[in-house]
Amino acid sequence: MAVTEIFKILIMIVMIVCAIATNLTKKLLTTVIIFMSYSSLMCILWVLLESPDLAITEAAVGAGVSTILFLVTLKKLGQLDERDAEEEAGHE
Amino acid sequence: MNEKFLKWLDGDDAYFDQVLDSSMEGVPSRETLKAERRAITNAIVHSPRSRRAVAAGSRTLRYLYYVVAVLSAVILIGVLLYCVSGLPRYGQENVRADEVVERYVEHGLEETGAVNVVAGMILDYRAFDTLGESHVLFTALICVMILLRRDRKNMDSRLEDYYRVVQDRYFDTSGDEILQGVGLILVPCIFLFGIYILLNGHLSPGGGFSGGAVMGAGMIIFCSACGFERVDRFFTLKLSSWITFAALSFYSFAKGYVFITGANHLENHIPKGTPGAILSAGLILPLDIAVGIVVACTMFGFYSLFRRGSIGGN
Numbered sequence: 583m584a585v586t587e588i589f590k591i592l593i594m595i596v597m598i599v600c601a602i603a604t605n606l607t608k609k610l611l612t613t614v615i616i617f618m619s620y621s622s623l624m625c626i627l628w629v630l631l632e633s634p635d636l637a638i639t640e641a642a643v644g645a646g647v648s649t650i651l652f653l654v655t656l657k658k659l660g661q662l663d664e665r666d667a668e669e670e671a672g673h674e
Numbered sequence: 675m676n677e678k679f680l681k682w683l684d685g686d687d688a689y690f691d692q693v694l695d696s697s698m699e700g701v702p703s704r705e706t707l708k709a710e711r712r713a714i715t716n717a718i719v720h721s722p723r724s725r726r727a728v729a730a731g732s733r734t735l736r737y738l739y740y741v742v743a744v745l746s747a748v749i750l751i752g753v754l755l756y757c758v759s760g761l762p763r764y765g766q767e768n769v770r771a772d773e774v775v776e777r778y779v780e781h782g783l784e785e786t787g788a789v790n791v792v793a794g795m796i797l798d799y800r801a802f803d804t805l806g807e808s809h810v811l812f813t814a815l816i817c818v819m820i821l822l823r824r825d826r827k828n829m830d831s832r833l834e835d836y837y838r839v840v841q842d843r844y845f846d847t848s849g850d851e852i853l854q855g856v857g858l859i860l861v862p863c864i865f866l867f868g869i870y871i872l873l874n875g876h877l878s879p880g881g882g883f884s885g886g887a888v889m890g891a892g893m894i895i896f897c898s899a900c901g902f903e904r905v906d907r908f909f910t911l912k913l914s915s916w917i918t919f920a921a922l923s924f925y926s927f928a929k930g931y932v933f934i935t936g937a938n939h940l941e942n943h944i945p946k947g948t949p950g951a952i953l954s955a956g957l958i959l960p961l962d963i964a965v966g967i968v969v970a971c972t973m974f975g976f977y978s979l980f981r982r983g984s985i986g987g988n
Contacts, residue, residue: 635880638880639884639887647890647891647973651977654977658980
């Protein structure tokens, strides 16, 4: 098999691992960062499949704006770091 | 400055608390903030009405819901996998779809005038689908506005003061030295790059959606670095609505003209130019600009609505 094929299979395996790992982490910030890395891997896969338009859009939207919106939501929920999460838990 | 930086490197958060507290005069302290938030959460979550609603759900129905959810997901996965297995293998010949693909690939350059055949396809052969997509983006912005907008009509004054004065001011990131220094260098480059992607949509990979997303991201960095007051000077709700409306109407009327003349076998006198020049490919360049404007306004509108519940200040 060519090196490109092995590279593609490797990236897809890491993407599956990322997708499962978003469910198994305890902190929400970790989940958002794994989501962003999933988007970046998808961007590389689009380049390997010879569609650079999709790669630019995926990088700008998935690993850019979408992650920022998630982080703004987390800040408003108070889950962004351990201090905020302890405060939230202390309220209930 | 050096000792504070070394202290911050060691994990001492007191420097940032000090900076945050000193930049917030007129804002209540952190303890009153916590007490207010606790009072509002208790008033909403633990009110008798919501307690009754939570207690009224029965257990069997909840377990039935879990079972039906898992079952429907498994059935959906099975159906989709069965449909995908019916497609031809990657790179094989598919007799039914090959004629259309051949026509697009071989005659795409001379019929649309665009060197980037993908842009020629989505904005010339299949422009109707792109029109629908732009309208979907606009509708998504309207839906987020319906859900998240805070103004005098849907909030009482206590909640409005809490959100507008306390939370938005507390989460304000402008005035940070790192953010402003980085923003000064990066924001012009990002805007230039986004405009380059937009304008070269028919010559190199890119197009309206990518360029608009990059410009929206540049606006987000500018807003984080310089604060909402400076953005409100030029990006108001009226401006945003009018330019998205103008972009979508221009797209609809221009493509409507092309469809009507094309369907009646008339000649639409839109020049195609020489392939490779920037002013070529007929209508693709203006339509790219229209789509890019809609996407950029939508991205920044989402960010503004998430942060403070309105586009352009209230």
